[in-house]
Amino acid sequence: MVCGAAVDSGAPVNLCAHHLLVAYDWVARDVGVTDTLESPCLACGSRLGVRYPSGWLCAVCEWKVGEIPDSGVVRARVDVVYYLRFADRIKIGTSSNPRSRLANIVHDEMLAFEPGGRLLEQARHAQFASHRLHRSEWFSVHEALLRHIRIVNTGVDDPWQIYKRWVSEQVALRG
Incomplete structure (x- = not known):
């Protein structure tokens, strides 16, 4: 089905801006989107995260943002x-x-x-x-x-x- 909307001259594929965004969202659901976390990861302190439709993960230690680390989780020692x-x-x-x-x-x-x-x-x-x-x-x-x-x-x-x-x-x- 063709939507008939204009395709931007720099588009990587022959899709309008709306359908490029739909395709982007389709891919992002599996690979995630890397961005800055609102606050440091509670497990490791990193500010880099990956956003999935199901929520954020820390890009470094993969802790699910919003979860409280177990009391047994010990921060790594770095001299x-x-x-x-x-x-x-x-x-x-x-x-x-x-x-x-x-x-x-x-x-x-x-x-x-x-x-x-x-x-x-x-x-x-x-x-x-x-x-x-x-x-x-x-x-x-x-x-x-x-x-x-x-x-x-x-x-x-x-x-x-x-x-x-x-x-x-x-x-x-x-x-």
């Missing part, structure tokens, strides 16, 4: 080395729960996260030891450290988003 700036110094520390840890440290700016634990933190302390302040985890701001932070942040707009992605990936890997 990170973090870089904080306070005035004219930078702290290099490590945590498996950076949001809680950083809430207890006075700082002006969260600069970067780097995946790794205590051994990587110790390696970074040794790497920048000539600028260490009083045997602490604080370092004076200098070009080598700033260059390292820029490299760690390549392609990262918000350090917290990359951390959430790492947690989401760990949750997905655990099934």
Whole structure:
């Protein structure tokens, strides 16, 4: 049956806009539509979801949006080395729960996260030891450290988003 409506010049197939949308909805019912979730996934924290006619799933861990995670669901552990700036110094520390840890440290700016634990933190302390302040985890701001932070942040707009992605990936890997 031909509808008789005009076909847009750039249409990929010989269908009017209305029937292209009908075809799109037909395909989307099985493959879903990827979009941003209204709020982070309760299971893994991702903001990316897939919308199906039956509802939303997290695009990373496939948790059904709206369902409350079981009390037995444990968030994945992701150890990170973090870089904080306070005035004219930078702290290099490590945590498996950076949001809680950083809430207890006075700082002006969260600069970067780097995946790794205590051994990587110790390696970074040794790497920048000539600028260490009083045997602490604080370092004076200098070009080598700033260059390292820029490299760690390549392609990262918000350090917290990359951390959430790492947690989401760990949750997905655990099934």
